[in-house]
Amino acid sequence: MAELDEIIHQPLRLRIMAALNALPVSTGLEFARLKKLTGATDGNLGAHIETLARAGYVAVDKAFVGKKPQTTVTATAAGRGAFARHVATLQEIIVGKQP
Amino acid sequence: MIDSQQASAALNDINEIVHRLRQSQIYQIASLIIIMWGVLVFAGYIANYTWPPQGYAIWAVIDLVGIAGSIGIAAFSSVGPGAGAFAIRLLMAFLLFIAFGIFCSVVLGHYGPRQMLVFWPVFTMLFYALAGLWFGYAFIVIALGSSALIVIGYFYAGPALLLWMAAVHGGALVLGGLWMRRI
Numbered sequence: 001m002a003e004l005d006e007i008i009h010q011p012l013r014l015r016i017m018a019a020l021n022a023l024p025v026s027t028g029l030e031f032a033r034l035k036k037l038t039g040a041t042d043g044n045l046g047a048h049i050e051t052l053a054r055a056g057y058v059a060v061d062k063a064f065v066g067k068k069p070q071t072t073v074t075a076t077a078a079g080r081g082a083f084a085r086h087v088a089t090l091q092e093i094i095v096g097k098q099p
Numbered sequence: 100m101i102d103s104q105q106a107s108a109a110l111n112d113i114n115e116i117v118h119r120l121r122q123s124q125i126y127q128i129a130s131l132i133i134i135m136w137g138v139l140v141f142a143g144y145i146a147n148y149t150w151p152p153q154g155y156a157i158w159a160v161i162d163l164v165g166i167a168g169s170i171g172i173a174a175f176s177s178v179g180p181g182a183g184a185f186a187i188r189l190l191m192a193f194l195l196f197i198a199f200g201i202f203c204s205v206v207l208g209h210y211g212p213r214q215m216l217v218f219w220p221v222f223t224m225l226f227y228a229l230a231g232l233w234f235g236y237a238f239i240v241i242a243l244g245s246s247a248l249i250v251i252g253y254f255y256a257g258p259a260l261l262l263w264m265a266a267v268h269g270g271a272l273v274l275g276g277l278w279m280r281r282i
Contacts, residue, residue: 004100091110093100093102
């Protein structure tokens with residue numbers, strides 16, 4: 001029986017992973033765009049990205065564009081796999097294969 | 100473990116965020132194209148005002164550069180699987196729209212220079228407004244706003260219509276594109 005991924009299941013982390021997973025492989029989203037998409041605050045978003053990064057689900061790249069710091073978040077292969085399994089488990093729950 | 104309602108809510112949340120991401124990607128690409136057209140038509144109106152006899156040649160060049168630039172921006176900004184085919188369908192729809200415009204303005208209508216000057220921008224804005232029904236309200240706002248200003252100019256700008264069009268058509272496209280990048 002497949003288990004829900006507790007790291008991804010948290011609502012904001014689910015939204016972050018959903019957005020990153022919809023991008024082509026190796027393409028990331030800037031922190032500001034991710035913030036706008038998810039409707040999260042800076043601190044909240046940063047904390048949840050760190051949780052995902054610790055689990056190896058996202059890679060965080062910090063760089064300077066001109067003089068402005070820019071943080072880009074990208075889903076890793078492990079993150080994409082975990083997200084796909086999480087979605088499959090959700091679908092199984094809906095069709096009644098799981099309690 | 101969660102129940103099926105909670106699982107369904109989570110899947111809806113995923114679909115919602117993917118939809119918002121796609122819309123944001125469309126806005127990013129479309130805004131670049133709209134700003135480019137704004138700059139081009141601004142230059143076109145000023146050139147047309149400066150050298151009136153060269154009007155047809157000026158607008159032929161502006162249109163060709165604009166279409167090539169739009170295709171270039173769309174091609175280099177492919178957002179994912181299926182985006183290329185979608186962009187080609189959108190381009191085909193746009194070309195059919197233009198063909199219909201030529202049929203109306205040249206074959207049926209026999210419009211004069213002043214009518215032509217107003218017909219094409221308003222007609223292309225109609226395409227933006229229709230696109231907005233699928234891609235987001237920003238297109239509709241830009242289309243309705245600039246069309247209203249163009250029609251006001253047609254009735255009240257007199258001989259300064261070309262300058263009016265440079266300001267309100269070119270300006271509205273540039274400002275609209277910049278606004279679209281912020282939402």
